[in-house]
Amino acid sequence: MKKIFARKYLGIPYAVFLLLFVVAPLIVLFYYAFTNSTGHFSAANLIGFFTDSNTIGTLFYSLMLALAVTVVCLVIAYPIAYVLAKSGFKAKAVVVMLFVMPMWINFTLRLTALKEILTAIEGNLAFHPFINSVIGMTYDFLPFMILPLYNAISKLDGNLLEAAKDLGAGDVQAFLKVTLPLSMPGIVSGVSMVFLPAMTNYVVLDMLYNSTYIMGSLIGSYFSAYDWHGGSMIALILLLIICVFTLISGSAEEDEGQKGVLL
Amino acid sequence: MMKKIKQVLALTVVTAVVLGAFISDSVTAFAMDGESTDQPIVLRVCNWEEYIDEGDWEDDEVIDLDSGDIFGENSLVEDFEDWYLETYGRKVEVEYSCFGTNEELYNMLTIGDEYDLVCPSDYMIMKLMSEDWLEPFSQNFFDEEDENNYYVKGVSPYIRDVFDENEINGESWSKYAAGYMWGVTGIIYNPDEVSREDASTWHIFDNEDVYRRITIKDNVRDSMFAAVGAVKSDKLTDPSFIADPDYRSLLMDEMNDVSEETVLAVQDYLQKAKNNLYSFETDSGKADMITGKVVANYQWSGDAVYAMDQAEEDDFYLEFAVPEESTNLWFDGWVMLKEGIGNDPAKKQAAEAFVNFLSMPENAVRNMYYIGYTSVISGGDDGRVYEYLEWNYAAEDDEEDVVDYPVGYFFSGDPEDEDYILMVPEEQTRRQLYAQYPTSDVIDRSAVMWYFDPDANARINRMWINVRCFNAKNIPVPVFVVVGALLAGILFIMIRTRLKNRDTGRQ
Numbered sequence: 059m060k061k062i063f064a065r066k067y068l069g070i071p072y073a074v075f076l077l078l079f080v081v082a083p084l085i086v087l088f089y090y091a092f093t094n095s096t097g098h099f100s101a102a103n104l105i106g107f108f109t110d111s112n113t114i115g116t117l118f119y120s121l122m123l124a125l126a127v128t129v130v131c132l133v134i135a136y137p138i139a140y141v142l143a144k145s146g147f148k149a150k151a152v153v154v155m156l157f158v159m160p161m162w163i164n165f166t167l168r169l170t171a172l173k174e175i176l177t178a179i180e181g182n183l184a185f186h187p188f189i190n191s192v193i194g195m196t197y198d199f200l201p202f203m204i205l206p207l208y209n210a211i212s213k214l215d216g217n218l219l220e221a222a223k224d225l226g227a228g229d230v231q232a233f234l235k236v237t238l239p240l241s242m243p244g245i246v247s248g249v250s251m252v253f254l255p256a257m258t259n260y261v262v263l264d265m266l267y268n269s270t271y272i273m274g275s276l277i278g279s280y281f282s283a284y285d286w287h288g289g290s291m292i293a294l295i296l297l298l299i300i301c302v303f304t305l306i307s308g309s310a311e312e313d314e315g316q317k318g319v320l321l
Numbered sequence: 322m323m324k325k326i327k328q329v330l331a332l333t334v335v336t337a338v339v340l341g342a343f344i345s346d347s348v349t350a351f352a353m354d355g356e357s358t359d360q361p362i363v364l365r366v367c368n369w370e371e372y373i374d375e376g377d378w379e380d381d382e383v384i385d386l387d388s389g390d391i392f393g394e395n396s397l398v399e400d401f402e403d404w405y406l407e408t409y410g411r412k413v414e415v416e417y418s419c420f421g422t423n424e425e426l427y428n429m430l431t432i433g434d435e436y437d438l439v440c441p442s443d444y445m446i447m448k449l450m451s452e453d454w455l456e457p458f459s460q461n462f463f464d465e466e467d468e469n470n471y472y473v474k475g476v477s478p479y480i481r482d483v484f485d486e487n488e489i490n491g492e493s494w495s496k497y498a499a500g501y502m503w504g505v506t507g508i509i510y511n512p513d514e515v516s517r518e519d520a521s522t523w524h525i526f527d528n529e530d531v532y533r534r535i536t537i538k539d540n541v542r543d544s545m546f547a548a549v550g551a552v553k554s555d556k557l558t559d560p561s562f563i564a565d566p567d568y569r570s571l572l573m574d575e576m577n578d579v580s581e582e583t584v585l586a587v588q589d590y591l592q593k594a595k596n597n598l599y600s601f602e603t604d605s606g607k608a609d610m611i612t613g614k615v616v617a618n619y620q621w622s623g624d625a626v627y628a629m630d631q632a633e634e635d636d637f638y639l640e641f642a643v644p645e646e647s648t649n650l651w652f653d654g655w656v657m658l659k660e661g662i663g664n665d666p667a668k669k670q671a672a673e674a675f676v677n678f679l680s681m682p683e684n685a686v687r688n689m690y691y692i693g694y695t696s697v698i699s700g701g702d703d704g705r706v707y708e709y710l711e712w713n714y715a716a717e718d719d720e721e722d723v724v725d726y727p728v729g730y731f732f733s734g735d736p737e738d739e740d741y742i743l744m745v746p747e748e749q750t751r752r753q754l755y756a757q758y759p760t761s762d763v764i765d766r767s768a769v770m771w772y773f774d775p776d777a778n779a780r781i782n783r784m785w786i787n788v789r790c791f792n793a794k795n796i797p798v799p800v801f802v803v804v805g806a807l808l809a810g811i812l813f814i815m816i817r818t819r820l821k822n823r824d825t826g827r828q
Contacts, residue, residue: 111792111793111794112786112787112790112791112792112793113790114793115790115791115792115793115794115795115796116790116791118791118793118796118801118804119791121804121808122804125804125807125808177614182533182534182599182614183599183600183614184533184534184598184599184600185533242814242818243818246815246818249811249815265605267599267600267602269595269598269600269601269789270789270790270791271786271789271790271791275789276786276790279782279785279786279789280786281428282422282424282425283424283541283778283779283782283785284424284427284428284778285779285782306812306815306816306819307815307819
């Protein structure tokens with residue numbers, strides 16, 4: 059009896075899927091980004107993006123927003139993750155669950171509620187569009203920051219801290235020299251899980267009435283104006299930014315696993 | 322070697338079986354497309370979301386006109402299928418789907434989605450016409466003798482004239498398009514906070530009395546129209562301009578002016594107004610108006626009616642004003658697509674029957690009641706649309722402050738027609754009735770917004786992006802430096818972490 063199907067054939071559906079839904083769209087994206095409306099090769103879209111103060115401004119605004127969201131998330135999430143991981147709290151799992159649970163509720167629903175709360179506090183949402191966007195996105199992305207941090211800190215070996223103290227380090231010094239560097243992989247993966255979506259998630263801005271475009275809405279506006287070429291180019295540039303970011307942070311996450319084994 | 326061949330063979334067989342199943346399916350479907358009358362005609366309709374009566378009314382929602390009750394039990398689509406079988410003796414199956422914006426519909430068509438009958442707005446109809454997408458209506462559709470031709474028998478003379486007079490490449494709209502709903506644009510406002518006078522100009526968007534409490538539409542065409550009205554306000558309201566014998570066509574030209582100079586002025590205006598706005602909105606404006614977050618809101622007449630109805634349920638009374646400069650007269654109309662209809666006369670006949678079915682006066686009333694927009698149907702000899710208006714708006718016998726409200730321009734083509742003067746409570750001249758059937762002076766200053774050529778389109782789209790984007794020139798240099806340094810710092814830390822981890826990995 060000879061085997062007709064080897065195990066590797068099970069991979070065929072995935073290969074087909076990847077070809078159809080990843081490779082093919084990318085080719086289309088490239089094609090549109092580097093052609094003009096007559097179908098000829100053109101770098102005008104690329105040059106246009108970097109010479110127009112409006113598109114550059116939008117990129118800048120998105121970066122600034124994403125940066126603010128990431129910093130706020132990190133500042134809020136780190137202490138929470140630290141306390142959670144360090145405390146001998148028996149109901150730890152429950153507390154972690156409390157932070158994860160909001161993710162089960164549809165995020166537009168949560169934003170609608172947030173909108174009403176912010177209106178009650180501020181009176182008029184339109185006075186603080188940037189801050190509102192930061193609050194909305196922080197609310198949305200906070201769990202993505204807490205979980206990797208929690209994982210990284212709880213893996214931390216207590217003996218290392220004891221050793222640091224034996225060798226004369228104070229609490230602050232032990233934190234800075236031991237805890238913080240060892241939780242770096244968690245920070246990196248948390249940052250990349252917050253920073254990248256924050257650059258494009260324009261639904262939050264729309265729902266909280268920030269009328270300024272970010273990268274996501276800019277791409278959308280090109281497509282609704284039938285300018286598929288310009289829109290594709292911006293999408294491509296965004297893709298490249300994300301690529302660079304993931305390449306750097308991705309390998310840090312990879313190593314996180316190895317480290318766990320080592321420790 | 323043998324093994325490989327067998328594997329390949331096995332795979333081929335499996336693929337062939339699966340593919341075969343598909344192909345035989347479509348072959349039979351294709352064969353059945355032929356002459357056999359037992360098979361239902363499949364009619365693919367694509368309409369705006371929530372833009373048709375879906376039935377399922379509550380019992381107390383019945384519209385009890387003197388000439389009989391009108392009630393939406395089933396959806397109009399189901400009713401059409403029944404009616405078609407009864408009238409023409411053949412089964413029709415409607416595949417009904419929806420689109421969200423005209424641009425979305427156009428993109429759907431360009432990537433190859435096939436429909437037989439779609440319902441875009443005026444300018445998209447013009448675009449589709451000029452790009453040769455559309456199938457003209459048949460001769461029979463315009464035959465008033467045919468008792469089932471409810472559209473030609475029932476369409477308002479006013480709308481018919483507009484569809485006849487407006488042309489694209491020498492062909493009038495009416496050849497390709499049958500109206501569905503129509504209306505104007507204006508400002509819905511809270512009379513406690515905003516005066517009617519302030520709301521009656523497009524300059525409301527830069528009026529500081531409504532600082533950050535007014536919304537504009539989040540699409541370039543509507544905002545452009547309003548901004549042109551504001552920028553040209555002085556000229557448009559000048560009595561000598563209005564008295565000009567060519568006023569109507571001059572007004573159209575002014576409101577459709579997309580010269581570079583005007584687009585720049587519009588950009589300036591919108592950039593200035595942006596700072597005064599609560600938001601750019603597509604759908605949320607109604608809710609924000611009702612909950613009092615904003616005090617004025619740029620709105621299409623049908624949505625204004627909806628918002629006023631909703632607010633009234635909480636005893637909160639909103640009003641509607643149409644700016645003095647001009648207002649955007651808009652239509653949504655049914656058009657048949659060449660690619661969908663193909664050479665299938667049965668399908669074309671069914672598509673036309675669908676339009677006629679929706680144009681039956683009782684169905685027009687059901688739609689108006691259900692979606693709040695105004696049908697283009699006045700009913701012709703059938704008085705039920707006018708009766709519905711009376712049922713809806715006529716003053717009670719004991720009411721004070723009753724005024725005449727002539728709507729003859731719509732029902733008979735004569736603004737002074739004494740048969741079509743409603744007796745309504747005075748406040749209705751500022752509320753739902755005024756939005757649903759504007760007075761004839763509003764109609765006089767209305768302008769259709771054209772579909773623009775690609776150059777002009779590119780210009781106004783550019784303008785729009787400029788308005789909405791954050792301009793890098795507004796950023797002070799120090800901010801640039803700080804943000805750049807922060808980003809570089811983050812990248813540096815990440816790279817360092819990565820390198821460090823590598824080192825530890827090697828140990």
